[in-house]
Amino acid sequence: MNASKGLASRAVSVSPSITRVLANAAMDVDGLIPLWFGEPNQPTPQFICDEAARSLSAGETFYAEGLGRPYLREAIAGYMSDLYGKSIGKDRIAVTVSGGNALNLAFQALLEQGDKVVTLTPAFPNLLAIPSLQGANVVPHKLQIKDDQWHLDCDAFLETAKGAKVVLINSPSNPTGYMMPREDMQKIMSVLRERGTWLISDEVYARTVYDDKVAPSFLDVSEAEDRLIVINSFSKSWAMTGWRLGWLTLPPSITPIIEKIAEFSVACAPPFAQRAGVVALQDGEDFIRQTAQSYKAARDQVCSALLSHELVSCPVPDSAFYAFFKIDGVDDSIAFARTLIDKAKVGLAPGDAFLVGEPGWFRLCFAQTEQQLSDALTRLSPFLEDPEKAQ
Ligand SMILES: Cc1ncc(COP(=O)(O)O)c(C=O)c1O
Structure with missing residues (x-):
């Protein structure tokens, strides 16, 4: 056989x-x-590794909470609130085992078989593969090049996004480096809000910007209960790709659903990596x-x-x-x-x-x-x- x-x-x-x-x-x-x-x-960086080593030596080798250790959720909420100049509560934060895991959980929470997901291309291949593996019909919308820069025609994109259950945007983008202007985010957010469409915003490169502290974010143009899930990761900004640590910023009412489904995949992020995450956020600037x-x-x-x-x-x-x-x-x-x-x-x-x-x-x-x-x-x-x- x-x-x-x-x-x-x-x-x-x-x-x-x-x-x-x-x-x-x-x-x-x-x-x-x-x-x-x-x-x-x-x-x-060594100071991040030292903290993980200290945690391991102190015996922090057990299962942890599905949404992440309270001190890391607190630290992420504080970091995000400072970065975006608005209060983002700990009840909106779920620690994940990487940005990739965060994407999987977000799609798991939202998708039914056959749902339409619209995303921008050229794209990091996982952004197409993850929803496809969960049964979605993934529809790509191509960025254009205008004046030697990647460019999105928002109206055309919103036309493609009609009927979508989820719109997935990655800005700053892998592989193009395209960074969506805040005005376009504002426009997309308000149309999707009207339509009741979910938006997953992959912002794992939010801090990998050369001329600013942080890239424009959909968090800048949204309210806590908007249908918005933001993906972040420790991988790129703190050179922690092998650690597998990330987080989701959620509408507070969705957090318990993520807690439930996280239990059935990886259960929790390693506690010593979570300790290291706290010092990365606090001392990594x-x-x-x-x-x-x-x-x-x-x-x-x-x-x-x-x-x-x-x-x-x-x-x-x-x-x-x-x-x-x-x-x-x-x-x-x-x-x-x-x-x-x-x-x-x-x-x-x-x-x-x-x-x-x-x-x-x-x-x-x-x-x-x-x-x-x-x-x-x-x-x-x-x-x-x-x-x-x-x-
Ligand atoms: C756009 C984008 N999203 C998510 C990820 C996943 O990052 P990680 O799973 O290492 O957190 C990557 C990694 O290359 C990426 O480029």
């Missing part, structure tokens, strides 16, 4: 992560510079400021090198840590990325992974040292100059 015959069709049909497949195949390539994954190259400055310098280094090639176009981002660029003349991005692994020894994520809808696009994560980036750009240069070399 073939065991795989009896599997759920959603699980079988969901596309695997293209980037993961490429990266796995390149595991043994000696000297490869991997710029395909979305994570900072530096380890978690210098780290956030310094890394934002270094990402800005890396952005300048990478974008100016890419744009020096005639065939390359690249909207220059003000947030997140990705250059999402197009090489004219490349008609198969996945094959091209494979050749770059072999010939240039640089790992890039092909645009197909983000549903960009046309060939020639690539994502490069520049949360790396200047030297790594400089080496990678030197190696890429001949292929950017003449893509035929790789085909």
